[in-house]
Amino acid sequence: MKGLITKSTGSWYQVLESETGRFFEARIRGKFKLIKTRLTNPLAVGDHVEFSLEQDDVAWITKIEPRKNYLIRKSVNLSKESHIIASNIDVACFLFTLKHPETSLGFLDRFLACCEAYSIKPLILFNKMDVLSAEEKEIVGNIESLYQEIGYETMEISSYSRLNLDLMQDILKNKVSVFFGHSGSGKSTLVNALQPELNLKTSEISETHLKGKHTTTFAQMHFWNFGGSVIDTPGVREFAMIDVEKEEIQHYFPEIFNIGRNCKFHNCMHINEPKCAVLESLESGEIEESRYFTYLKLMEEAEENSAK
Secondary structure (H helix, E strand, C coil): CCEEEEEEECCCEEECCCCCCCCEEEEECHHHHHHCCCCCCCCCCCCEEEEECCCCCCEEEEEECCCCEEEEECCCCCCCCEEEECCCCCCEEECCCCCCCCCHHHHHHHHHHHHHCCEEEEEEEEECHCCCHHHHHHHHHHHHHHHHHHHHHHEEEECCCCHHHHHHHHHHHEEEEEEECCCCCHHHHHHHHHHHHHCCCCCECCCCCCCCCCCCCCEEEEEEECEEEEEEECCCEEECCCCCCCCHHHHHHHHHHHHHHCCCCCCCCCCCCCCHHHHHHHHHCCCCCCHHHHHHHHHHHHHHHHHH
């Protein structure tokens, strides 16, 4: 039997059977756990699998189909290992909030680099526009222009004023989407605004730390009544890349890669080499400092990972 993983709690999975549309509680055979990898989870929501049924209608997953892509986060307690958040994604939506909570550009840049690395279409959503002052909206506009110039698609939204939600539905229709952002950035609220009957649990921002409380504790796929689905994920603190060489990192920053073609040396790493077009563009402000800093950080991590 063939199916789709629609929920993962860590020990159990929910599988949607392809032909009948029935849901089954599923487990995995031991051999999955023996695959040598730095990933903490062998299966993720969005995976297409084969499974067999036992007498008590418990499904045993026997095979996983090849993934077209996936996104990874660093494991919370195991720095050397990573965790697949979701797989087989058509569009990955990143919820950027200027405040309540504040989203760092570094976090956004890391997400975008991961999307580039694993061939996933990103969409940057500037959320909670209804709570921003005129001055703050101008700041968002400047950030938005920066990423549009690089070539990324962006949109200003609000779950409460319903700003651009109809346009979002058109983009997400008949696609597998996933929402990312810090806890408290409004992922579950946005899902509920797009389809109220899903009634996902949401939480208020913690006044003490101005950070969101984790409300989603495991990944789950929900199906839109307008077509397609969304994978709701726990708040991600940091995205990760595995099996990536440091020489490849520049490919995941479009503006660095394009300007880097003008460097004197074809193998320039854009760190301290002479006649480096990227360093010159950084000096002139053509390349954003925050983007370059994330580039260097990912280069360091790739080097550390290759040494393990």
